[in-house]
Amino acid sequence: xxxxxxxxxxxxxxxxxxxxxxxxxxxxxxxxxxxxxxxxxxxxxxxxxxxxxxxxxxxxxxxxxxxxxxxxxxxxxxxxxxxxxxxxxxxxxxxxxxxxxxxxxxxxxxxxxxxxxxxxxxxxxxxxx
Numbered sequence: 001x002x003x004x005x006x007x008x009x010x011x012x013x014x015x016x017x018x019x020x021x022x023x024x025x026x027x028x029x030x031x032x033x034x035x036x037x038x039x040x041x042x043x044x045x046x047x048x049x050x051x052x053x054x055x056x057x058x059x060x061x062x063x064x065x066x067x068x069x070x071x072x073x074x075x076x077x078x079x080x081x082x083x084x085x086x087x088x089x090x091x092x093x094x095x096x097x098x099x100x101x102x103x104x105x106x107x108x109x110x111x112x113x114x115x116x117x118x119x120x121x122x123x124x125x126x127x128x129x
Contacts (some may be wrong), residue, residue: 075101 075097082093 016098078097078100079090079093081094087093087096
């Protein structure tokens with residue numbers, strides 16, 4: 001038959017030495033915990049703000065970089081569509097697309113011109129001394 005092991009009972013001297021070994025660990029854990037809390041409260045928001053700024057600037061850069069490529073690609077695609085299906089001459093297709101693009105930019109400019117503040121285009125009056 002197998003015997004069931006009986007846990008050893010600690011003597012009084014052994015219990016004192018265990019408590020002496022655990023209190024420095026407990027104090028160290030509390031200090032580390034407090035330092036981590038302070039670090040999270042101070043550097044946490046700074047890290048979030050810096051990440052937001054970096055990712056935001058990267059997104060703005062990529063969007064601004066993609067706008068010219070989108071405009072050029074759209075123009076090239078329209079030229080190919082007009083050349084293949086609408087007109088038979090490539091130079092006519094190019095000029096038609098340029099006309100459409102020019103009118104579109106003219107309308108966008110006119111829209112923003114209408115949205116400007118009143119009297120924004122007039123020079124300010126100089127004060128005489």
